[in-house]
Amino acid sequence: MSLHGETVALSGVRKSFGDLVAVDGVSFEVPAGSFFSLLGPSGCGKSTTLRMIAGFEAPDEGDIIIGDQNVVPLAASRRPTAMVFQNYALFPHMTVGQNVAYGLNVRRMKKADVRERVRHVLERVDMAAFEDTPVPSLSGGQQQRVALARAVAVEPQVILFDEPLSNLDVALRQQTRKELKALQKDIGLTSLYVTHDQEEAMAMSDQVAVMRAGRVVQIGRPETLYMEPETAFVASFLGGANILVDPADGVRLTGFEPDTGHVVSVRAEDVVLRDDGHRARVVGRQFLGHVTELDIEVDGIALRMRVPGMAPDEAELRVAVKAYRSLPNDL
Numbered sequence: 001m002s003l004h005g006e007t008v009a010l011s012g013v014r015k016s017f018g019d020l021v022a023v024d025g026v027s028f029e030v031p032a033g034s035f036f037s038l039l040g041p042s043g044c045g046k047s048t049t050l051r052m053i054a055g056f057e058a059p060d061e062g063d064i065i066i067g068d069q070n071v072v073p074l075a076a077s078r079r080p081t082a083m084v085f086q087n088y089a090l091f092p093h094m095t096v097g098q099n100v101a102y103g104l105n106v107r108r109m110k111k112a113d114v115r116e117r118v119r120h121v122l123e124r125v126d127m128a129a130f131e132d133t134p135v136p137s138l139s140g141g142q143q144q145r146v147a148l149a150r151a152v153a154v155e156p157q158v159i160l161f162d163e164p165l166s167n168l169d170v171a172l173r174q175q176t177r178k179e180l181k182a183l184q185k186d187i188g189l190t191s192l193y194v195t196h197d198q199e200e201a202m203a204m205s206d207q208v209a210v211m212r213a214g215r216v217v218q219i220g221r222p223e224t225l226y227m228e229p230e231t232a233f234v235a236s237f238l239g240g241a242n243i244l245v246d247p248a249d250g251v252r253l254t255g256f257e258p259d260t261g262h263v264v265s266v267r268a269e270d271v272v273l274r275d276d277g278h279r280a281r282v283v284g285r286q287f288l289g290h291v292t293e294l295d296i297e298v299d300g301i302a303l304r305m306r307v308p309g310m311a312p313d314e315a316e317l318r319v320a321v322k323a324y325r326s327l328p329n330d331l
């Protein structure tokens with residue numbers, strides 16, 4: 001079984017449902033074999049974008065090129081893509097092996113070849129011992145791996161994930177995302193991953209496209225998006241930064257006067273304790289082990305700060321802003 005990814009390139013892709021513009025001119029390029037996430041709040045058009053790549057929705061405008069082929073005229077079944085859904089969409093009355101074999105039988109592959117392929121992909125996802133197990137007796141993480149095996153079995157060039165981990169609890173989610181990422185690297189398929197969870201997108205992706213209201217706001221490596229957000233939306237959605245929309249607040253805290261149409265953005269870890277700083281009233285406190293998150297109020301301005309380890313257990317602290325950026329206000 002030889003698998004290798006292809007590049008995926010979208011250019012000027014649009015899709016409306018009645019009056020609602022769900023995807024409003026989206027363009028991006030995913031290098032072959034890489035892991036690319038579409039990240040954004042609910043309703044921003046991520047799933048619709050993914051479904052257009054899969055062929056479950058037709059774009060009103062624009063091209064979707066996989067390798068060197070424009071796939072827009074092709075039916076979903078003829079595209080070199082496979083999708084892993086949020087709820088896995090496994091057949092509950094079938095065994096693991098029957099689930100993985102399903103797409104191969106639909107394609108009328110010879111029985112002996114099906115058996116061979118099923119065994120091979122189940123080995124790859126470390127589920128060979130479960131071939132005859134009924135799906136309902138598997139854990140969420142195991143079902144996730146079977147869903148991946150079933151998608152990979154049909155030898156796609158591109159694998160599409162629509163929030164595949166959102167049904168798992170937090171601990172299992174973290175473990176499964178590591179496994180999924182390792183498997184993706186091992187198998188080498190181009191992967192497009194839809195999520196509204198910024199931590200998940202950052203942890204897994206080579207590149208992330210941040211979407212908002214049907215458009216891509218910024219594309220980049222997770223580190224770049226976090227360190228160098230281009231707009232207030234990216235800083236707040238991806239980095240959880242404090243956004244000071246009122247220029248007067250920005251001036252009071254940093255001494256810097258933003259241009260018209262700009263905000264001052266301050267990351268929570270850049271608000272630091274300092275003896276000669278502003279007086280801050282502590283209104284909330286969350287100890288997270290390696291850091292403590294504090295909700296504070298400085299001169300009527302609500303801010304979030306992140307202190308390494310434990311924070312002083314006091315109702316009033318002195319704080320200063322260590323670093324900030326001025327960003328266009330797209331909120």
Ligand code: ATP
Pocket residue numbers: 017020021022040041042043044045046047048049196
């Ligand atoms: P979520 O994370 O909630 O799934 P999303 O970013 O994936 O959000 P989409 O599912 O792509 O967003 O939806 C974008 C917009 O298009 C939403 O306003 C949604 O209600 C609308 N929409 C999606 N599919 C359809 C459809 N088949 N008919 C009508 N409206 C739709």
